[in-house]
Amino acid sequence: MASQKAKRRRGYNAEETRSRPLSLAALKAYGALEAFARPEGEFDPAGGWRHTYRLWLVGNRWHQYRGFLDVKRGTSDGGHSVDLEVRRSLLMSHQPAIHETTASLTCAGDALCTPRSWEIKAETLDITGKPFPLSRLVASASVKGGRIEGRRGGRTFDRRVPTPFTSDFSLFDVVQRLAKQETKPMRFALLQDLDEVKEEHVLSYRERLSFEIGGAGLALHCYQQIGRGILPYRYYVDGQGRLLFAISGIRAYILDPKVQVQHKRSVERLARRPGK
Amino acid sequence: MRTRRHNGSRPVSRRRFLELGVLGTAAVGTGRAFGRKGRPSGSGPRPNFLLILTDQQGLDTISALGCADAHTPNMDRLVRGGVSFMQSHSANPLCSPARSSLFTGRPTTETGVIVNGLSVRETIPNLGQWLGREGYDTVYIGKWHLPVSFTYNVKGFTVIPAGMGGQGTLGDGAVSRASQGYLLNRRGDKPFLLVASFLQPHDICQFVTMHSRAPDRLAYPDIAGDLPKLPPNFTFDEHEPRSVKEKRKRSWSDEQWRYYIWSYHRMVEEVDAEIGRVLGALEDSGQADNTIVVFTADHGEGRGRHKMVVKNYLYEEAEKVPLVVSCPKRMKRNARDETHLVSGLDVMPTMCDYAGIRPPQQMRGKSLRPLLEGNTTEWHDFVAAEVAVTGRMIRTAGYKYITYQGDPVEQLFDMKHDPWETRNLASDSRHAAALAEHRKLLKDWSARLDVAPIPESVRRRIDRARRKL
Numbered sequence: 001m002a003s004q005k006a007k008r009r010r011g012y013n014a015e016e017t018r019s020r021p022l023s024l025a026a027l028k029a030y031g032a033l034e035a036f037a038r039p040e041g042e043f044d045p046a047g048g049w050r051h052t053y054r055l056w057l058v059g060n061r062w063h064q065y066r067g068f069l070d071v072k073r074g075t076s077d078g079g080h081s082v083d084l085e086v087r088r089s090l091l092m093s094h095q096p097a098i099h100e101t102t103a104s105l106t107c108a109g110d111a112l113c114t115p116r117s118w119e120i121k122a123e124t125l126d127i128t129g130k131p132f133p134l135s136r137l138v139a140s141a142s143v144k145g146g147r148i149e150g151r152r153g154g155r156t157f158d159r160r161v162p163t164p165f166t167s168d169f170s171l172f173d174v175v176q177r178l179a180k181q182e183t184k185p186m187r188f189a190l191l192q193d194l195d196e197v198k199e200e201h202v203l204s205y206r207e208r209l210s211f212e213i214g215g216a217g218l219a220l221h222c223y224q225q226i227g228r229g230i231l232p233y234r235y236y237v238d239g240q241g242r243l244l245f246a247i248s249g250i251r252a253y254i255l256d257p258k259v260q261v262q263h264k265r266s267v268e269r270l271a272r273r274p275g276k
Numbered sequence: 277m278r279t280r281r282h283n284g285s286r287p288v289s290r291r292r293f294l295e296l297g298v299l300g301t302a303a304v305g306t307g308r309a310f311g312r313k314g315r316p317s318g319s320g321p322r323p324n325f326l327l328i329l330t331d332q333q334g335l336d337t338i339s340a341l342g343c344a345d346a347h348t349p350n351m352d353r354l355v356r357g358g359v360s361f362m363q364s365h366s367a368n369p370l371c372s373p374a375r376s377s378l379f380t381g382r383p384t385t386e387t388g389v390i391v392n393g394l395s396v397r398e399t400i401p402n403l404g405q406w407l408g409r410e411g412y413d414t415v416y417i418g419k420w421h422l423p424v425s426f427t428y429n430v431k432g433f434t435v436i437p438a439g440m441g442g443q444g445t446l447g448d449g450a451v452s453r454a455s456q457g458y459l460l461n462r463r464g465d466k467p468f469l470l471v472a473s474f475l476q477p478h479d480i481c482q483f484v485t486m487h488s489r490a491p492d493r494l495a496y497p498d499i500a501g502d503l504p505k506l507p508p509n510f511t512f513d514e515h516e517p518r519s520v521k522e523k524r525k526r527s528w529s530d531e532q533w534r535y536y537i538w539s540y541h542r543m544v545e546e547v548d549a550e551i552g553r554v555l556g557a558l559e560d561s562g563q564a565d566n567t568i569v570v571f572t573a574d575h576g577e578g579r580g581r582h583k584m585v586v587k588n589y590l591y592e593e594a595e596k597v598p599l600v601v602s603c604p605k606r607m608k609r610n611a612r613d614e615t616h617l618v619s620g621l622d623v624m625p626t627m628c629d630y631a632g633i634r635p636p637q638q639m640r641g642k643s644l645r646p647l648l649e650g651n652t653t654e655w656h657d658f659v660a661a662e663v664a665v666t667g668r669m670i671r672t673a674g675y676k677y678i679t680y681q682g683d684p685v686e687q688l689f690d691m692k693h694d695p696w697e698t699r700n701l702a703s704d705s706r707h708a709a710a711l712a713e714h715r716k717l718l719k720d721w722s723a724r725l726d727v728a729p730i731p732e733s734v735r736r737r738i739d740r741a742r743r744k745l
Contacts, residue, residue, distance in 0.1 A: 019486065055446070093442075097438070153557070153560065224498075226499060229549050249445055
């Protein structure tokens with residue numbers, strides 16, 4: 001979080017900022033973009049890439065860094081398959097604990113990056129990285145004929161999944177490959193965290209915009225996602241399709257390749273703080 | 277420097293360790309009443325309990341109970357598998373106070389938690405302590421708020437720390453995952469009480485703050501056709517106590533009000549998905565047939581009714597909460613109880629009853645078991661609720677009476693003919709007898725309470741508030 005001095009320097013007005021919906025401008029006012037560095041070099045959304053996002057949230061009385069999301073993409077089977085490796089680490093409140101999720105997905109090389117099979121592990125860790133054993137959930141599944149079949153916590157399960165569908169992790173790939181102009185909206189069911197079905201989702205092109213950051217304009221394209229069980233998302237990609245920011249309700253994802261260094265420091269700080 | 281010892285998976289502070297030792301040798305609170313009820317022979321294994329709590333969820337937000345704007349397939353499953361109480365009231369529509377009553381069966385004047393951030397009076401045992409001493413494995417995951425919102429230290433419970441203060445949208449996923457993990461990983465024969473305490477749709481509080489200066493146009497024009505209608509009591513008789521009027525500070529357009537309600541329903545759907553994850557794990561665990569699921573919330577949300585947002589007042593939108601109890605093999609299925617007045621105070625006695633445990637003395641609620649199983653029983657003639665220290669409500673079958681100590685304006689609503697509370701009848705001479713009757717009910721109820729001491733800091737706040745009136 002930015003220092004009081006830094007806030008004064010950029011004319012931060014807490015009341016004014018907090019009284020508006022979260023936006024790129026609000027993120028800038030909060031100081032959440034201070035660590036943002038424009039990515040350089042060529043980017044091929046359809047190739048292999050790795051993006052790490054700072055997870056930043058507005059709270060009751062504060063706004064803060066809350067963890068990170070790391071997504072790594074590769075292709076196989078001559079581009080017919082997309083492999084996603086995901087890691088998400090979240091700092092829990094008022095208590096020395098971290099919630100960690102890792103997932104490996106094999107997806108179709110289609111527009112929705114539709115998951116075909118996956119493994120996911122979620123667990124709560126104490127500050128030293130030691131898991132609370134009862135909290136661990138390991139699941140694997142594959143999609144066959146409109147059904148998800150798999151094992152979860154050592155038991156089999158089988159459930160229907162509406163089609164077309166995609167996962168929230170896949171969307172970090174999907175939005176980077178969309179046309180940068182108004183086209184037919186994509187309609188799908190969302191499989192959040194690979195097990196929560198949320199229906200009636202629509203992803204569409206919203207606008208082209210220029211956002212000033214670091215003293216220069218940044219040309220962006222914005223897509224929006226609206227559907228059951230989420231507050232609307234706005235995804236902001238640059239001219240090459242690289243996803244730089246995503247905003248939904250009180251949460252923001254900010255591209256930051258160095259965030260895991262900060263995460264380590266945050267965890268160490270948390271370890272020094274007495275829990276409640 | 278703090279020292280910790282491990283008790284199973286739970287980090288235990290030295291103080292907590294000593295407390296556990298003390299609890300191991302001395303009865304909690306009213307120890308004389310402690311003990312197993314004579315359970316009928318052949319009644320089978322003691323049931324498990326899964327208590328699912330949401331935060332800031334009004335009763336009429338569930339699609340199976342008639343809400344057309346939210347899609348809640350998982351809450352609907354609970355509704356179909358059990359009994360939904362349509363006259364379910366929070367004991368105090370604010371987070372900490374409501375929770376203190378849910379977990380003790382005592383009104384907030386007795387628990388001492390009359391505002392947020394206070395602890396339950398030491399002499400009153402909570403549900404975890406009570407069931408834990410009778411052999412239950414008691415596990416708490418998520419928001420607690422007595423006094424701290426999120427903590428690893430809850431008396432009577434093993435805590436799996438998960439959740440984020442004020443940020444349900446990401447924290448609730450951790451709560452449901454940890455609950456899922458517990459249900460699928462637990463071993464042994466002990467019955468369990470698992471509390472999965474979610475924060476959503478409480479993020480609406482942030483939404484309200486973040487839309488204090490709402491934009492001139494709708495942020496997402498595509499949803500204009502999907503916005504819900506304004507509620508029928510958006511306009512109403514504003515002859516109200518001053519402390520209620522003061523909460524009403526919105527200057528939104530009708531469209532902004534509707535966007536706020538639309539957003540709230542998305543948050544309800546968000547927590548519905550988390551509940552689905554937990555229910556799925558319960559089914560996978562093989563324990564569903566022997567687990568009583570209780571689903572409720574601490575309080576509701578304004579949703580534009582009476583032009584209000586959030587909570588901490590006594591109109592229906594803030595004080596009526598879902599209460600669904602489900603265990604298809606033990607009780608009625610897909611039943612709606614439209615008549616019995618129930619409250620958060622009735623949750624703990626119900627669990628004690630099904631566990632075959634005598635409830636703590638001075639419990640003010642009653643077991644819902646006869647109602648759940650379709651048996652006749654004598655029931656409350658009224659429920660009482662408190663709020664904001666001085667606010668009191670008496671709800672009978674026909675009327676709702678609201679008063680704030682020190683405020684000359686009382687409210688009386690004819691709930692049969694005016695369920696949206698639009699006409700205050702307190703000064704209508706045709707309802708004078710009803711007014712007198714409800715005043716007396718409140719007076720008699722108040723006289724029976726074992727009032728907890730009020731902390732000096734809270735007393736100063738009350739005095740300041742009174743001086744403003």
